Amino acid sequence: MKIWLVSFGKQQEASTREALDDFTRRVTRYFPCEWKMLPPSKLTEPNQIKKQEAQLFLQQLQPDDYLVLLDERGKNISSPDLAQLIQDRANESRRQLIFLIGGAYGVDNSVQQRANFTWSLSKLVFPHQLVRLLLAEQVYRACTILRNEKYHHS
Numbered sequence: 001m002k003i004w005l006v007s008f009g010k011q012q013e014a015s016t017r018e019a020l021d022d023f024t025r026r027v028t029r030y031f032p033c034e035w036k037m038l039p040p041s042k043l044t045e046p047n048q049i050k051k052q053e054a055q056l057f058l059q060q061l062q063p064d065d066y067l068v069l070l071d072e073r074g075k076n077i078s079s080p081d082l083a084q085l086i087q088d089r090a091n092e093s094r095r096q097l098i099f100l101i102g103g104a105y106g107v108d109n110s111v112q113q114r115a116n117f118t119w120s121l122s123k124l125v126f127p128h129q130l131v132r133l134l135l136a137e138q139v140y141r142a143c144t145i146l147r148n149e150k151y152h153h154s
Helices: 014-027 046-058 079-091 109-114 128-146
Strands: 002-008 033-038 066-075 096-101 117-119
Touching: 002 046, 002 128, 014 033, 014 128, 033 046, 046 109, 066 109, 079 128, 096 128
Parallel strands: 002 033, 002 096, 066 096, 066 117
Antiparallel strands: none
């Protein structure tokens, strides 16, 4: 199973790029893993932006891809629960597990409806740069939990 970490917005800032790359490399010890950075819309109206971003993203999905949408209104889960979600998708022989960080205005309803699971990192709102780093670290942590490695202390 390949894990895709997808985000709309600007490229990662140099100050956090090294850490993001490090956690992504760590994940690849367990599963093939890549980032896909999608360009932000040039439109100015939030609903139009969300629709355009949704169209760009959804055309890239395959019907059997498992989509986890990161959204502040999603479900809070623990690191072990995330590990179980990843393991369950691997057990189902999913070809791709995709984690999506939406754009500055969130995502269109069409993306919310397509999502298999909506996950909230926190009730707080974070900048995209930080969410990317948190996502990569949590996916790595989940992988270490699955292998009973010492990184995660429960």
